[in-house]
Amino acid sequence: MELQWVDGADGLAEAAAEHVVAVLARFARPVIALPTGATPRGLYERLVRRGRTGALSLGSARFFNLDEFVGLAPSDPRCYAAFLTRHFLGPLDIPAERIRLLRGDAGDLPAECLAYDGALEAAGGIDLAILGLGTNGHIAFNEPGGDWKLGTHVVTLAPSTRRAQRLLFASEAEVPRQGLTMGIATIRAARAVLLLVMGEGKAAALGALRAGLPDPAWPVTALLDHPRLTALVDRRLLPAARLP
Numbered sequence: 001m002e003l004q005w006v007d008g009a010d011g012l013a014e015a016a017a018e019h020v021v022a023v024l025a026r027f028a029r030p031v032i033a034l035p036t037g038a039t040p041r042g043l044y045e046r047l048v049r050r051g052r053t054g055a056l057s058l059g060s061a062r063f064f065n066l067d068e069f070v071g072l073a074p075s076d077p078r079c080y081a082a083f084l085t086r087h088f089l090g091p092l093d094i095p096a097e098r099i100r101l102l103r104g105d106a107g108d109l110p111a112e113c114l115a116y117d118g119a120l121e122a123a124g125g126i127d128l129a130i131l132g133l134g135t136n137g138h139i140a141f142n143e144p145g146g147d148w149k150l151g152t153h154v155v156t157l158a159p160s161t162r163r164a165q166r167l168l169f170a171s172e173a174e175v176p177r178q179g180l181t182m183g184i185a186t187i188r189a190a191r192a193v194l195l196l197v198m199g200e201g202k203a204a205a206l207g208a209l210r211a212g213l214p215d216p217a218w219p220v221t222a223l224l225d226h227p228r229l230t231a232l233v234d235r236r237l238l239p240a241a242r243l244p
């Protein structure tokens, strides 16, 4: 793992944009897995700016999302597909044929997961997986104690995850209880992984990662032996994230 400390949200966004541009330059038709949340917002702003000025060409890139809430249609502004359309895919006018997002409103969720894995395989797998980090150490919606061998699957969201997502919804009761997520196996198979770590409450998960031991209680540690893992971490987490 290459760990790089960055300064705040701006430092993270700038370093992440530089990294994404450099990785994408290596692939002719890159396949990119996209995260949602507060953490990647600055990255998306910068990529959109670069795309609009012609400094970045995403003309042949293909996009998948990491995860989605079960039960929400893509037209629902609270879902992850809507977030990505609003902040990244829409402003860059990425055509629909180069986008495949998980359908949390699918009638047959296992079939949707299989179809998603099929689409990923047909695309040749992921070249760059961009990840945020949950306070409980999850990546995408792979919660603590989950099976690291799985591909895309349905998950029951941990109470801490539902609490962290509470602000997207009018009440706690409305936060979905299930999600769809790319599995750890799929993420680990990505040719490059960029992990973005920022925000309150991430110190414990970061500490587990820095401890350097794969631990099912901290799903992010499944990435430790990835040959091309870069972690960009907000320096403000440093005092709290000392090695145990």
Ligand code: GLP
Residues within 6 Å of the ligand: 035, 036, 037, 038, 039, 040, 066, 067, 131, 132, 133, 134, 135, 139, 140, 141, 161, 164, 198, 199
């Ligand atoms: C959710 C998403 C994750 C994301 C995490 C962190 O749980 N499912 O994919 O990494 O939130 O969100 P934030 O960046 O807002 O801290």
